[in-house]
Amino acid sequence: MEGSALAARGLTRDFRGFRAVDGVDLDVAAGSVHALVGPNGAGKTTLFNLLTGFLAPTAGRIELQGHDITGLAPERVARLGMARSFQIASLFPQQTVRAHVELALQGATSLGWAFWRSDRLLRRFRERADELLERVGLAESAGEAAGSLAYGRKRALELAIALALDPKVLLLDEPTAGMGVEDVERTVELIAAVRDGRTVVLVEHNMSVVGRLADRVTVLQSGRVLAEGPYDQVRADERVVEAYLGSVDAAH
Numbered sequence: 156m157e158g159s160a161l162a163a164r165g166l167t168r169d170f171r172g173f174r175a176v177d178g179v180d181l182d183v184a185a186g187s188v189h190a191l192v193g194p195n196g197a198g199k200t201t202l203f204n205l206l207t208g209f210l211a212p213t214a215g216r217i218e219l220q221g222h223d224i225t226g227l228a229p230e231r232v233a234r235l236g237m238a239r240s241f242q243i244a245s246l247f248p249q250q251t252v253r254a255h256v257e258l259a260l261q262g263a264t265s266l267g268w269a270f271w272r273s274d275r276l277l278r279r280f281r282e283r284a285d286e287l288l289e290r291v292g293l294a295e296s297a298g299e300a301a302g303s304l305a306y307g308r309k310r311a312l313e314l315a316i317a318l319a320l321d322p323k324v325l326l327l328d329e330p331t332a333g334m335g336v337e338d339v340e341r342t343v344e345l346i347a348a349v350r351d352g353r354t355v356v357l358v359e360h361n362m363s364v365v366g367r368l369a370d371r372v373t374v375l376q377s378g379r380v381l382a383e384g385p386y387d388q389v390r391a392d393e394r395v396v397e398a399y400l401g402s403v404d405a406a407h
């Protein structure tokens with residue numbers, strides 16, 4: 156596991172006797188973009204939830220930058236430097252885009268969420284929030300209600316919120332899901348821009364996105380690692396081609 160930003164050994168998760176993730180070993184190199192792919196039901200989301208502490212493993216071990224984080228709660232994992240993007244933009248639809256990021260910034264400090272009503276404290280975070288919004292291309296929407304943003308823009312806001320924690324390891328769950336071509340392009344550029352100095356793990360169905368962003372790819376099938384390696388190598392792997400044949404993912 157040495158040198159890995161994030162690593163798993165023998166990671167396993169059962170749901171009432173059904174093994175959704177089955178002895179997965181994973182090594183995500185520091186500073187890399189690592190994609191998790193696989194047909195529907197392969198266990199990608201379950202693996203993601205295990206890595207971020209949202210699910211406890213049935214067996215196995217997870218290390219974040221050399222620290223054992225197995226079984227830690229998501230808040231602890233986040234404080235140790237791993238954040239994930241959420242589909243949160245519908246949480247406070249009336250609140251402004253900027254307020255969402257300010258709250259996230261405040262949540263990341265020792266102040267916690269206790270003073271979320273204090274305008275004075277929130278103002279402290281305004282400058283940093285505006286920087287992050289600029290970064291994800293939302294500067295001009297800062298004063299708009301989050302609920303009024305178009306779909307692709309909401310996902311950009313979610314990314315800004317995840318970045319508020321300044322994570323060393325950023326996990327993105329299907330960042331381009333449901334997007335039109337233009338938003339996919341923007342998202343790819345955005346991820347390429349924010350990866351600088353970070354490690355990114357993404358679950359992604361869109362293979363052209365994977366090909367453009369990922370340094371390495373882990374292919375899951377039936378909860379197990381089917382193949383692992385650079386994109387070109389994995390894409391040419393016969394077992395991988397076979398796993399995708401007959402899957403709805405093949406159409407993506």
Ligand SMILES: Nc1ncnc2c1ncn2[C@@H]1O[C@H](COP(=O)(O)OP(=O)(O)OP(=O)(O)O)[C@@H](O)[C@H]1O
Nearest residue numbers: 170173174175193194195196197198199200201202
């Ligand atoms: N809470 C749960 N209880 C029971 N079974 C579950 C639960 N969560 C997932 N599973 C099962 O585990 C398997 C893996 O699911 P998972 O959602 O991790 O796959 P996935 O690769 O993310 O699929 P998709 O691409 O469709 O999102 C599936 O067969 C699913 O039905």
